[in-house]
Amino acid sequence: MARTQPKQRYQSPELHALPAGPLERPPVAARRTSAMPMLAGHDVKALVARYGSPLCVVDESKLRTAYRKMIGAFRAAWPDTHIGCSVKTNYLSAVVAVLRNEGAWGEVVSGFEYRLCRDLGIPGSEILFNGPYKTDEDLELGFREGARMHLDSDDELERVIALSRTFDQPREVGLRCSIQLNYPPWDKFGFSLETEHALEAARAIAREPKLRLTGLHAHIGTYLPDPAVYGKAAEALIAFALRLERELGVEIGYLDLGGGYATRNTLHHTMLPGEALAVTAEDYAAAITGPLRKAARQFRRAPRLFLEPGRFLVDEAVSMITTVRAVKRGSGQQKAALVDCGVHILPTAYWYDHEIRPVEEKEGTLESYRMVGPLCMQIDCVRQSIVLPSLRAGDLLVIQDVGAYNFSQSMQFIYMRPTYVMAHERGVDVIRERESDAYVREPERLPEHLVNDETRGSILLRGR
Ligand SMILES: Cc1ncc(COP(=O)(O)O)c(C=O)c1O
Known part of the structure; x- marks a missing residue:
C-alpha cells in the first residue's frame, strides 16, 4: 500500500550571486600591471598637473x-x-x-x-x-x-x-x-x-x-x-x-x-x-x-x-587619466577604489572591462578592487573587479582604449565633462575645453515671474 507523503509546500528556487573571484577569468590586470608613466610620449603626471583630472588624451x-x-x-x-x-x-x-x-x-x-x-x-x-x-x-x-x-x-x-x-x-x-x-x-x-x-x-x-x-x-x-x-x-x-x-x-x-x-x-x-x-x-x-x-x-x-x-x-587611440579619490573598505573582502571618472564620461564601462594601469610602479602586494566612479548612483562602476598594486587616494591610473562611444555618448551629470587633449610629437593641444557651469546653464531661461530680488544676480539674467 502506498504510503501517503506529507504534503510539502512548493518553494520557488532562489538565485544567489556567486562570490566574485575564482569563477572569473583571470583579471587582465594580473597579466599587465606594469605601470604607465608616459602616454603618447608625454609624462602623465605633468599632463594632469597642467590640465587636471580626469583628463582624456587622444594619441x-x-x-x-x-x-x-x-x-x-x-x-x-x-x-x-x-x-x-x-x-x-x-x-x-x-x-x-x-x-x-x-x-x-x-x-x-x-x-x-x-x-x-x-x-x-x-x-x-x-x-x-x-x-x-x-x-x-x-x-x-x-x-x-x-x-x-x-x-x-x-x-x-x-x-x-x-x-x-x-x-x-x-x-x-x-x-x-x-x-x-x-x-x-x-x-x-x-x-x-x-x-x-x-x-x-x-x-x-x-x-x-x-x-x-x-x-x-x-x-x-x-x-x-x-x-x-x-x-x-x-x-x-x-x-x-x-x-x-x-x-x-x-x-x-x-x-x-x-x-x-x-x-x-x-x-x-x-x-x-x-x-x-x-x-x-x-x-x-x-x-x-x-x-x-x-x-x-x-x-x-x-x-x-x-x-x-x-x-x-578610434578605440585604442584614446585613454582616460583618472585619480583615485578615496579607498573604501567595501562590504565584503573587496575594497572599493573611488575614482574621479564615472560612467557619465565612460559609458562603455557598462559593457567592457577596460584595461586600467597604474601610473607609478609600486612594490608590494596586489589587491582586488571594485572601481567605482564619483556619481551618486550605485551603477556608477568602472570595473567590477580589478587587481592592482595597493591604491591610495591621489594615485593616478590610466584607463585604456576608450575612444569609441565614450565622448559621443557621454552626459553631463553631476560633474562637467573634463578637458580633452590631443597628444602628438610636437606637443599637446586642448581639443575640448573643460565644461563650465555657464556652458551647461547657458541655454536655460528663467521665466519672468520667477525673477525677484534673490534671483536678480543670476547668470541666467545676463542681458536682461
Ligand atoms: C551605419 C553604421 N556604420 C558604422 C558604424 C560604426 O560601427 P563601429 O564603431 O562598431 O565600427 C555604425 C555604428 O553603429 C553604424 O550604425
Whole structure:
C-alpha cells in the first residue's frame, strides 16, 4: 500500500550571486600591471598637473596608424576601397580632422554629423549618409550636395521619391540592406534581403525617372570579432547586386560593408580577454574581398568598396587619466577604489572591462578592487573587479582604449565633462575645453515671474 507523503509546500528556487573571484577569468590586470608613466610620449603626471583630472588624451599617431592599417590591408586586396570614418563613434572634431587628413571620407547618421564633416572641409560627395531617420532638411541637403544617401525605410523612400520630382537631373541613391546574420540580428535598419523587401524597394527606385540605384549598404552589427560574418554579408550583398544588375538593368557601382570591426577591448563576462580574440585588418580584408574578387567579373563594372569603421579607428587611440579619490573598505573582502571618472564620461564601462594601469610602479602586494566612479548612483562602476598594486587616494591610473562611444555618448551629470587633449610629437593641444557651469546653464531661461530680488544676480539674467 502506498504510503501517503506529507504534503510539502512548493518553494520557488532562489538565485544567489556567486562570490566574485575564482569563477572569473583571470583579471587582465594580473597579466599587465606594469605601470604607465608616459602616454603618447608625454609624462602623465605633468599632463594632469597642467590640465587636471580626469583628463582624456587622444594619441594622434595611434589614430593615424589604425587608419593606415585598415586602408592598407583592404587596398592591398581591393584597390578601389574607401573608408568613411563613423563620425558618431567619436565626434570630437580634431579626431575626425586627423582621419580626414589621412584621406578618410565621412560616415554620418544625422544633420549634426553631416555639418561637422562639411565644416572640416569634407565635401558632400565624400559623405556616406546613413541612419534610420533623416529629416527633410537632411535629405534635401545631402542630395543637393551629392552625398551618398542610403535609404532605410519605405517611408523614407516615399519622401525621397517626392523630393526627386524637384531634381533637375537624376540623382544616385543607395539602399541599406538588412541580413539575418548575427544574434540578435540587426534588423531595425534597412530593407530585408531575405523577405525580398529590398528587391521591392529596388524595383520602386528603378521606376523613378529621377533616381538611380547605384549602391548597396549593410552594417551588420558592432564589435564583431568573427571575420566570417563579414564574408557572409559580402556574399549576400554581391548576390543581390548581381541580381539587380541582371533583372533591373541597373549598375551597382559600390558596396558598403559598414563598420563593427572589433578592437582589443574585453566585453563583460567573456572567457577570453579581447586581446586574445582581436582580429587583424588583414583578416577582415580577406573575408570581405575574397567573395568580391571571385565575383568581380560578373559585375557590369567592378564595384567600389566602402567601409565605415568606427571603433577600429578610434578605440585604442584614446585613454582616460583618472585619480583615485578615496579607498573604501567595501562590504565584503573587496575594497572599493573611488575614482574621479564615472560612467557619465565612460559609458562603455557598462559593457567592457577596460584595461586600467597604474601610473607609478609600486612594490608590494596586489589587491582586488571594485572601481567605482564619483556619481551618486550605485551603477556608477568602472570595473567590477580589478587587481592592482595597493591604491591610495591621489594615485593616478590610466584607463585604456576608450575612444569609441565614450565622448559621443557621454552626459553631463553631476560633474562637467573634463578637458580633452590631443597628444602628438610636437606637443599637446586642448581639443575640448573643460565644461563650465555657464556652458551647461547657458541655454536655460528663467521665466519672468520667477525673477525677484534673490534671483536678480543670476547668470541666467545676463542681458536682461
Ligand atoms: C551605419 C553604421 N556604420 C558604422 C558604424 C560604426 O560601427 P563601429 O564603431 O562598431 O565600427 C555604425 C555604428 O553603429 C553604424 O550604425
